Amino acid sequence: MAQRTTEIVTGLFIIAGLAALVFLALQVSGLSPKSDTDTYTLYANFNDVGGIAPRGKVAMAGVTVGSVRSVTLDRETLQARVELAIDAEVDNIPADSAAVIRTSGLLGEQYIDISIGGDMESLQPGDRFYSTQSAMNLERLITNFASGK
Amino acid sequence: MMDNIAALGRLGLDVIATVGRAGRFLTGVLVGVPRPSVGFPLLVRQLYSVGVLSLAIIVVSGLFIGMVLGLQGYTILSDYGSEAAIGQMIALTLVRELGPVVTALLFAGRAGSALTAEIGLMKATEQLSSMEMMGVDPLRRVIAPRLWAGFIALPILAAIFSMVGIWGGMLVGVEWLGVFEGSFWGNMQASVSFTEDVLNGVFKTVVFGFVCSWIAVFQGYDCVPTSAGISSATTKTVVYSSLAVLGLDFVLTAVMFGDF
Amino acid sequence: MDSGVYITLRDVVFSRSGRRIFDGVSLDIPRGKITAIMGPSGTGKTTLLRLIGGQLKPDSGEILVAGESVPKLKRKALYTLREKMGMLFQSGALFTDLSVFENVAFPLRVHTSLPDDMIRDIVLMKLEAVGLRGARRLMPAELSGGMTRRVALARSIALDPELIMYDEPFAGQDPIAMGVLVKLIRDLNLSMGLTSVLVSHDVPESLSICHYACIIADGQVIGEGTPDELRQHSSERVQQFLQGQPDGPVPFHYPAADIGSDWGLGGGSA
Ligand SMILES: Nc1ncnc2c1ncn2[C@@H]1O[C@H](COP(=O)(O)OP(=O)(O)O)[C@@H](O)[C@H]1O
Ligand SMILES: [Mg+2]
Numbered sequence: 001m002a003q004r005t006t007e008i009v010t011g012l013f014i015i016a017g018l019a020a021l022v023f024l025a026l027q028v029s030g031l032s033p034k035s036d037t038d039t040y041t042l043y044a045n046f047n048d049v050g051g052i053a054p055r056g057k058v059a060m061a062g063v064t065v066g067s068v069r070s071v072t073l074d075r076e077t078l079q080a081r082v083e084l085a086i087d088a089e090v091d092n093i094p095a096d097s098a099a100v101i102r103t104s105g106l107l108g109e110q111y112i113d114i115s116i117g118g119d120m121e122s123l124q125p126g127d128r129f130y131s132t133q134s135a136m137n138l139e140r141l142i143t144n145f146a147s148g149k
Numbered sequence: 150m151m152d153n154i155a156a157l158g159r160l161g162l163d164v165i166a167t168v169g170r171a172g173r174f175l176t177g178v179l180v181g182v183p184r185p186s187v188g189f190p191l192l193v194r195q196l197y198s199v200g201v202l203s204l205a206i207i208v209v210s211g212l213f214i215g216m217v218l219g220l221q222g223y224t225i226l227s228d229y230g231s232e233a234a235i236g237q238m239i240a241l242t243l244v245r246e247l248g249p250v251v252t253a254l255l256f257a258g259r260a261g262s263a264l265t266a267e268i269g270l271m272k273a274t275e276q277l278s279s280m281e282m283m284g285v286d287p288l289r290r291v292i293a294p295r296l297w298a299g300f301i302a303l304p305i306l307a308a309i310f311s312m313v314g315i316w317g318g319m320l321v322g323v324e325w326l327g328v329f330e331g332s333f334w335g336n337m338q339a340s341v342s343f344t345e346d347v348l349n350g351v352f353k354t355v356v357f358g359f360v361c362s363w364i365a366v367f368q369g370y371d372c373v374p375t376s377a378g379i380s381s382a383t384t385k386t387v388v389y390s391s392l393a394v395l396g397l398d399f400v401l402t403a404v405m406f407g408d409f
Numbered sequence: 410m411d412s413g414v415y416i417t418l419r420d421v422v423f424s425r426s427g428r429r430i431f432d433g434v435s436l437d438i439p440r441g442k443i444t445a446i447m448g449p450s451g452t453g454k455t456t457l458l459r460l461i462g463g464q465l466k467p468d469s470g471e472i473l474v475a476g477e478s479v480p481k482l483k484r485k486a487l488y489t490l491r492e493k494m495g496m497l498f499q500s501g502a503l504f505t506d507l508s509v510f511e512n513v514a515f516p517l518r519v520h521t522s523l524p525d526d527m528i529r530d531i532v533l534m535k536l537e538a539v540g541l542r543g544a545r546r547l548m549p550a551e552l553s554g555g556m557t558r559r560v561a562l563a564r565s566i567a568l569d570p571e572l573i574m575y576d577e578p579f580a581g582q583d584p585i586a587m588g589v590l591v592k593l594i595r596d597l598n599l600s601m602g603l604t605s606v607l608v609s610h611d612v613p614e615s616l617s618i619c620h621y622a623c624i625i626a627d628g629q630v631i632g633e634g635t636p637d638e639l640r641q642h643s644s645e646r647v648q649q650f651l652q653g654q655p656d657g658p659v660p661f662h663y664p665a666a667d668i669g670s671d672w673g674l675g676g677g678s679a
Contacts, residue, residue: 006197007193010197014196016309028311276502
């Protein structure tokens with residue numbers, strides 16, 4: 001084949017590869033160009049985080065509004081301290097809202113649901129949720145029930 | 150008994166010597182990049198024969214594997230009523246594992262064996278020697294473009310493989326079995342991370358591309374220049390590449406995804 | 410050093426896989442002449458050419474080409490020296506993915522930055538010299554054995570080398586092709602003053618064109634001189650080779666143990 005044709009076909013091949021990578025980035029992993037830059041940080045302490053891990057979903061009224069950035073142990077309270085990255089657009093979460101760990105479906109993934117309060121004040125970047133509700137631990141529930149507590 | 154031990158020792162030394170030759174060979178190939186005006190057309194030519202010509206088998210295999218993943222995933226997930234997670238399953242399997250590994254295995258069989266046979270035959274017909282006697286280093290002129298082409302082509306092929314596979318999975322899951330398209334993509338996007346899944350997958354293919362091409366060109370260059378020697382070198386390319394890919398995949402997976 | 414000598418070998422010792430192929434070979438190859446190196450198959454004639462070209466290094470001894478010690482040369486200097494050498498391989502060794510024209514153009518494209526039309530002129534001139542200008546568009550697979558060698562010859566003289574080495578140019582050629590090659594080798598030597606080294610076991614053809622010949626057997630030079638001197642040579646081994654007697658001082662057999670032991674007769678282990 002003529003060198004020129006080879007060059008063009010090879011060029012198309014490389015472009016197809018890059019396009020596939022862009023597809024994997026945008027359509028498959030949902031990476032959007034604005035992602036990390038415009039979020040703000042909130043904290044929530046839980047007695048038990050259950051299966052919450054970094055990259056986990058944070059939702060409000062069922063709509064994803066952010067993700068879990070890290071889960072660490074708070075040395076003073078001996079609680080789990082979860083760092084949440086919340087989309088900057090959602091800047092009016094009432095200050096008395098609660099962070100609740102829920103499960104999607106019976107066996108599905110756990111995520112953090114923000115149950116909305118009624119305060120006029122909003123949570124500011126760096127604030128901590130005042131009230132939280134830990135993961136519902138099926139095993140513990142059963143044990144408690146069996147031992148009659 | 151002593152004979153067996155001695156044979157084992159000799160085998161060990163042979164293996165070490167081969168590794169040494171392969172290492173020295175690699176340095177010979179990588180140092181001294183030819184002038185761009187000479188090297189670039191050679192590279193394009195090889196990219197064409199190693200990459201573009203492998204595209205058909207990659208696309209067809211990717212499509213079928215994606216479709217099979219869709220079918221199998223649906224059967225299992227629908228038992229738990231979570232068939233909406235099918236997109237997530239297909240994408241993660243392809244991007245992390247099957248994309249890099251299957252592409253590398255197909256590449257070793259389709260392009261690697263061809264590279265070995267071509268170089269081996271050039272050696273057997275004294276083309277490499279005559280090039281050397283013309284004052285042209287065959288390592289740079291013949292081997293280097295082939296090595297680089299394989300190295301560049303494999304990540305591209307793997308990305309295309311994953312993309313086609315996901316599309317095939319969607320064809321079966323959404324178009325045929327009726328999974329809701331929004332949750333197909335939504336679940337996928339929520340669970341696939343660009344840096345941890347896609348980029349780690351790409352990194353795997355870069356490693357596989359390097360190893361497969363290295364094995365292929367080295368086996369060709371190092372073969373015994375007879376018909377039997379070339380055929381055994383071709384076999385070795387496919388066997389060694391496959392084993393190296395699977396072994397390295399385990400190591401890389403353990404390092405990348407092991408700790409969470 | 411004698412200015413009339415182009416290649417000097419001094420006490421060259423070389424072994425391969427534990428077998429000694431050259432055991433102290435000394436040889437002078439004169440500039441601008443045709444020197445034939447003859448010997449039975451497997452004595453290491455090809456190996457000798459590879460030693461001269463620096464593809465192999467001797468265990469000991471000296472190899473000088475145009476005053477430079479080949480085994481001691483650094484990579485770069487060696488490649489520069491090789492631009493002055495042409496070598497015609499036994500098989501021709503044409504690049505199978507390039508046409509006849511591109512094969513001959515190859516060394517020019519790599520080593521010079523001549524414009525395309527000049528390369529074209531040179532290539533056609535070289536192909537004309539071997540009588541294959543009309544075959545320039547063919548691929549190597551479409552050539553006969555004799556044509557392949559002629560194209561390879563055109564390619565080895567593309568850069569106008571000072572030295573050309575022919576490895577068994579006559580082997581397996583029909584009488585006409587052989588005659589063509591003999592004439593070509595002689596013409597090239599005459600017209601370009603090429604120092605030519607001709608490796609062959611075809612005695613009459615070699616002796617008919619060379620100015621100087623030497624016979625190698627058992628890792629040593631057993632006779633050298635002009636063709637006439639060789640024909641008068643007193644050594645039995647030289648006469649055996651020149652007259653093609655099957656057995657004599659030069660053994661017909663590759664070195665082997667006593668035949669009895671291979672057939673399990675000698676009482677030893679099989
Ligand atoms: N790559 C090699 N490895 C080991 N031995 C070799 C190799 N090539 C050639 N030989 C040995 O070197 C000897 C000389 O070979 P060669 O130079 O090809 O002979 P000639 O050209 O005179 O027929 C042969 O006996 C052969 O067995
Ligand atoms: Mg030979």
